[in-house]
Amino acid sequence: MNTCKFLSMLTIASILFFSCSDDDDAPSVINPEELITTMTITLTSGNNTIILKSFDEDGVDGPTAPVVTVSGNLAANTTYSGEIVLQDESVSPADIVNEEIEREADEHQFFFESSGDLNITTSYADTERDYNEGGSVTNPVGIKFELVTTDASTGTFTVTLRHKLKKPNDGTLSDAGGDTDIAQSFPITIE
Amino acid sequence: MKRFTLIIVFLLGVTFSSAQDCDKTLTGKVIDFHDGVPLKGAKITFNDQMIVTDTEGNYTITNLCAISYAFTVSHEDCNSQVVTINIEEVTSKNFYLEHHLNELEEVNVDGDKPNKTSSSQEETINKNVIEKYSSGSLGDALREITGVSSLNTGSTIVKPIIQGLNGSRVLIMNNGVRMQDMEWGDEHAPNVDINTAGNVTVVKGAGALRYGGDAIGGVIVMEPSKSPVKDTLIGKTVLTGASNGRGGAISSEIIRGYENGWFVKAQGTVKRFGDVEAPDYILSNTGVFEKGISASFGVNKFTYGWDVYYSFYNNEIGVLAASHIGNVDDLIESINSQEPAIIRDFTYDIENPRQEVTHHLGRLRYFKRFEKLGKWTTQYDFQRNERLEFDVRQSEELRKIPGIDLELTTHTITSDFKIDANSEYVLDFGVMLRYQENFADPATGVRRLIPDYDKYDAGVFLTGEYDLNDNMVIDAGIRYDFNQIDAQKFYQKTRWNERRYDVDFNDLIIEDFGTQWLTNPKLEYHNISATTGLNYSFKEVYNLRFNYALAQRAPNPSELFSDGLHHSAARVELGDLRADQETSHKISLSLQKSSDTWGWEIAPYVNIINDYILLEPTGIELSLRGAFPVWEYRQTNAQLLGLDAKVYVQWHNNWKTNHSFSIVKGKETENDIPLINMPAPNINNSITFQKKEWLGLSASLESQYHFRQNEFPSNIDVFSVRQGENVLLEINTPPPAYHLLNANIDVELPLWKQNSLKMGVTINNIINENYRNYLNRQRYFADDVGRNFLLRLIFNY
Numbered sequence: 001m002n003t004c005k006f007l008s009m010l011t012i013a014s015i016l017f018f019s020c021s022d023d024d025d026a027p028s029v030i031n032p033e034e035l036i037t038t039m040t041i042t043l044t045s046g047n048n049t050i051i052l053k054s055f056d057e058d059g060v061d062g063p064t065a066p067v068v069t070v071s072g073n074l075a076a077n078t079t080y081s082g083e084i085v086l087q088d089e090s091v092s093p094a095d096i097v098n099e100e101i102e103r104e105a106d107e108h109q110f111f112f113e114s115s116g117d118l119n120i121t122t123s124y125a126d127t128e129r130d131y132n133e134g135g136s137v138t139n140p141v142g143i144k145f146e147l148v149t150t151d152a153s154t155g156t157f158t159v160t161l162r163h164k165l166k167k168p169n170d171g172t173l174s175d176a177g178g179d180t181d182i183a184q185s186f187p188i189t190i191e
Numbered sequence: 192m193k194r195f196t197l198i199i200v201f202l203l204g205v206t207f208s209s210a211q212d213c214d215k216t217l218t219g220k221v222i223d224f225h226d227g228v229p230l231k232g233a234k235i236t237f238n239d240q241m242i243v244t245d246t247e248g249n250y251t252i253t254n255l256c257a258i259s260y261a262f263t264v265s266h267e268d269c270n271s272q273v274v275t276i277n278i279e280e281v282t283s284k285n286f287y288l289e290h291h292l293n294e295l296e297e298v299n300v301d302g303d304k305p306n307k308t309s310s311s312q313e314e315t316i317n318k319n320v321i322e323k324y325s326s327g328s329l330g331d332a333l334r335e336i337t338g339v340s341s342l343n344t345g346s347t348i349v350k351p352i353i354q355g356l357n358g359s360r361v362l363i364m365n366n367g368v369r370m371q372d373m374e375w376g377d378e379h380a381p382n383v384d385i386n387t388a389g390n391v392t393v394v395k396g397a398g399a400l401r402y403g404g405d406a407i408g409g410v411i412v413m414e415p416s417k418s419p420v421k422d423t424l425i426g427k428t429v430l431t432g433a434s435n436g437r438g439g440a441i442s443s444e445i446i447r448g449y450e451n452g453w454f455v456k457a458q459g460t461v462k463r464f465g466d467v468e469a470p471d472y473i474l475s476n477t478g479v480f481e482k483g484i485s486a487s488f489g490v491n492k493f494t495y496g497w498d499v500y501y502s503f504y505n506n507e508i509g510v511l512a513a514s515h516i517g518n519v520d521d522l523i524e525s526i527n528s529q530e531p532a533i534i535r536d537f538t539y540d541i542e543n544p545r546q547e548v549t550h551h552l553g554r555l556r557y558f559k560r561f562e563k564l565g566k567w568t569t570q571y572d573f574q575r576n577e578r579l580e581f582d583v584r585q586s587e588e589l590r591k592i593p594g595i596d597l598e599l600t601t602h603t604i605t606s607d608f609k610i611d612a613n614s615e616y617v618l619d620f621g622v623m624l625r626y627q628e629n630f631a632d633p634a635t636g637v638r639r640l641i642p643d644y645d646k647y648d649a650g651v652f653l654t655g656e657y658d659l660n661d662n663m664v665i666d667a668g669i670r671y672d673f674n675q676i677d678a679q680k681f682y683q684k685t686r687w688n689e690r691r692y693d694v695d696f697n698d699l700i701i702e703d704f705g706t707q708w709l710t711n712p713k714l715e716y717h718n719i720s721a722t723t724g725l726n727y728s729f730k731e732v733y734n735l736r737f738n739y740a741l742a743q744r745a746p747n748p749s750e751l752f753s754d755g756l757h758h759s760a761a762r763v764e765l766g767d768l769r770a771d772q773e774t775s776h777k778i779s780l781s782l783q784k785s786s787d788t789w790g791w792e793i794a795p796y797v798n799i800i801n802d803y804i805l806l807e808p809t810g811i812e813l814s815l816r817g818a819f820p821v822w823e824y825r826q827t828n829a830q831l832l833g834l835d836a837k838v839y840v841q842w843h844n845n846w847k848t849n850h851s852f853s854i855v856k857g858k859e860t861e862n863d864i865p866l867i868n869m870p871a872p873n874i875n876n877s878i879t880f881q882k883k884e885w886l887g888l889s890a891s892l893e894s895q896y897h898f899r900q901n902e903f904p905s906n907i908d909v910f911s912v913r914q915g916e917n918v919l920l921e922i923n924t925p926p927p928a929y930h931l932l933n934a935n936i937d938v939e940l941p942l943w944k945q946n947s948l949k950m951g952v953t954i955n956n957i958i959n960e961n962y963r964n965y966l967n968r969q970r971y972f973a974d975d976v977g978r979n980f981l982l983r984l985i986f987n988y
Contacts, residue, residue, distance in 0.1 A: 061763070
């Protein structure tokens with residue numbers, strides 16, 4: 001009596017068991033939403049333009065290291081205006097990541113550091129208000145910045161983008177905290 | 192038939208008794224077979240005498256003659272048992288009664304502990320320990336067992352480690368069902384509510400073949416408290432409040448039993464904690480919110496029975512805010528700063544990074560007992576495990592979408608026949624069929640860490656136990672398992688080539704997606720496991736166990752397919768399609784003495800594992816986001832050598848001390864490199880004062896000393912983008928030794944009728960020691976938890 005009941009349950013269970021096994025739908029491909037393949041920094045002083053570029057074809061998941069190029073040397077005692085463009089070139093047409101950063105400018109900030117004896121100083125040339133109406137007029141974002149060189153020297157120039165950080169901060173990474181989206185160094189020569 | 196034996200023994204007893212000196216004494220305990228709790232008020236009758244056990248289950252029978260007696264042991268709620276004992280040879284004997292008639296198993300009268308295997312090293316924690324950890328996790332409670340430690344992510348994600356091994360090498364049997372809850376991840380804790388268990392047994396090693404052949408580490412068997420076959424309604428509620436985390440747990444269960452064998456059970460638990468605190472700061476975003484319910488009903492007769500069981504478990508776990516890091520520079524900064532980068536005010540809110548796991552488990556079981564043959568049990572179980580991991584992603588919108596979204600569905604049918612009619616041997620033969628499907632939701636917008644796959648498992652086993660004589664039992668078993676995994680996985684073309692899969696596996700490619708290949712790896716494994724051992728009791732108080740176990744474990748999906756950035760760990764994890772199964776040979780020995788006044792156990796083991804799969808940091812990969820540590824799965828031949836030892840001394844009626852020590856040394860056999868994540872040695876000492884007259888007072892003070900792990904693989908050199916040079920990343924360096932003091936007090940207030948109220952206070956880390964544990968994955972970022980006061984109220988009604 002109960003055996004029958006049980007056996008029928010078992011039969012139903014086994015039907016379930018075996019009917020699930022034919023499920024060969026191919027999974028859909030994922031193009032990572034947060035991928036940034038390319039950072040292009042344009043430094044302009046009058047007619048003189050220097051391009052710093054880093055291209056990482058396969059992002060964080062992939063083994064390939066970013067390819068870093070610097071189009072030329074910086075001139076001594078010069079003021080450059082800088083602008084950063086971030087792109088995801090793994091999709092076509094390329095996705096401009098700047099838009100997302102501008103939309104959430106209050107949660108993002110670029111940081112600029114130089115090491116070695118590189119004689120440069122940087123300052124921010126934008127604020128959150130430039131991208132959003134309600135944004136702060138004092139907190140910088142760093143998509144636009146100013147770079148001033150003094151004497152001839154060589155060293156590395158490092159650009160970091162963080163999100164979910166402390167704002168306002170004292171301009172240092174340790175004070176800002178947050179999560180790193182970009183951390184890239186460029187070899188720079190001032191002549 | 193038993194009655195007949197009784198009469199014969201009785202008659203023989205009477206016949207020979209006249210010629211003997213009748214000055215012998217028999218002492219011992221009557222113990223609940225299932226959870227090891229001493230039974231007070233149990234009756235032992237023989238001839239026309241009756242002895243009743245005291246509050247601690249002890250009995251003493253004097254003036255016995257040196258002959259065989261037939262003792263009838265009984266207790267309310269239990270089946271009476273008739274045991275014949277030759278008083279000439281035996282002066283002490285523990286009786287184990289089947290307190291719970293659910294399964295109507297034969298009562299174990301061997302004088303040993305209740306066992307899952309006869310010869311493996313085993314230990315059980317009973318319901319008192321489970322109640323003590325009601326607001327904690329399974330992994331926390333199991334650390335009470337010598338040789339069991341845990342791999343933690345903070346204080347809420349606790350993975351049990353048995354004699355140095357964890358993850359897929361440790362099987363968890365929850366109410367007869369093998370948990371399928373993505374146990375492959377270091378930060379994936381077992382998805383079980385400890386309050387569903389009445390007792391938990393740990394089998395150290397692969398000796399318990401009926402549960403699976405791949406338990407290279409061991410098996411954790413959680414069994415529910417069972418319902419008596421009589422008209423009864425019993426319930427229990429456990430309330431716990433904790434100062435650290437400013438939260439608590441409530442767990443209730445109710446059981447309705449009927450004389451005719453029917454029963455209905457229901458149980459539920461809710462736990463809620465806010466941020467826990469280290470001695471010097473708040474560990475921000477470490478709250479948890481856990482919910483569990485389970486219900487079952489069925490019939491248990493002597494000749495047959497069936498039941499239906501369902502449980503639901505959901506846990507939302509905050510992951511320490513400071514542990515979410517961007518790249519290797521952030522990690523270097525964290526390791527150097529000694530203090531978490533994010534310390535916020537206390538809150539109950541759980542933000543990203545966080546995990547949300549849900550586990551459904553359903554089971555149908557039927558058994559039938561055949562006269563003079565044995566018992567046939569068949570079961571179908573269904574499990575669905577859903578895992579969501581939310582990260583601190585780039586934008587507000589993305590933060591609402593989990594970075595990992597996996598759904599693992601498992602169907603299993605098991606059936607076994609146990610031939611136990613003959614008192615000299617037991618044979619158990621069984622089969623298992625399993626189908627499992629993993630689905631990784633593409634809506635995450637993050638490449639899948641674990642791919643979609645279908646997995647088919649089939650197993651057969653035969654185990655046997657043979658009583659050579661009253662004192663010696665030998666056992667043996669063999670099992671074969673077949674595993675097939677059929678995955679559909681995307682590989683980045685650059686990764687595919689970097690792993691050199693283009694040389695070996697190009698035939699797996701089924702479609703080209705520009706920068707990625709879609710591949711269809713179909714992998715098959717044949718696994719053999721076997722065990723043999725003996726259990727020898729001698730001089731009444733000694734017990735020797737020897738066991739050899741061969742076990743093979745097929746690689747899990749994480750070991751095979753991981754590829755890419757694991758966001759919650761900020762590391763690139765790389766599996767290996769070429770991974771082969773692990774083969775373990777484990778020899779374990781245990782010698783124990785247990786008498787009323789003192790006892791000890793010494794249990795050495797050696798576990799030789801060929802093709803041991805380990806995950807370790809090997810270097811870094813550079814990207815636009817900076818450098819990330821790369822953790823690669825690698826196979827090597829390994830050897831684990833260890834020892835678990837413990838001593839107890841009953842100094843006086845009221846004073847008892849317990850001492851335990853465990854050590855395990857793991858290394859690669861070829862080049863003598865220490866294995867990663869091996870537990871450091873530890874010594875536990877505790878002193879307990881018990882006085883039944885004072886409301887059953889039990890007070891104890893415990894000291895835990897954790898040595899520093901001095902054997903660890905070397906650190907790695909990494910390129911720091913910020914420093915512009917290679918630096919040594921101390922990713923493997925263990926933290927210093929530490930010492931913790933804990934105290935515990937329990938009393939029991941009898942209320943009306945059978946109702947009682949137990950009250951307990953526990954203080955953990957009394958001296959508020961600052962410490963970090965080598966086996967806590969958050970040791971780089973913050974200290975472990977500080978002092979914690981817990982108050983417990985347990986109502987039995």
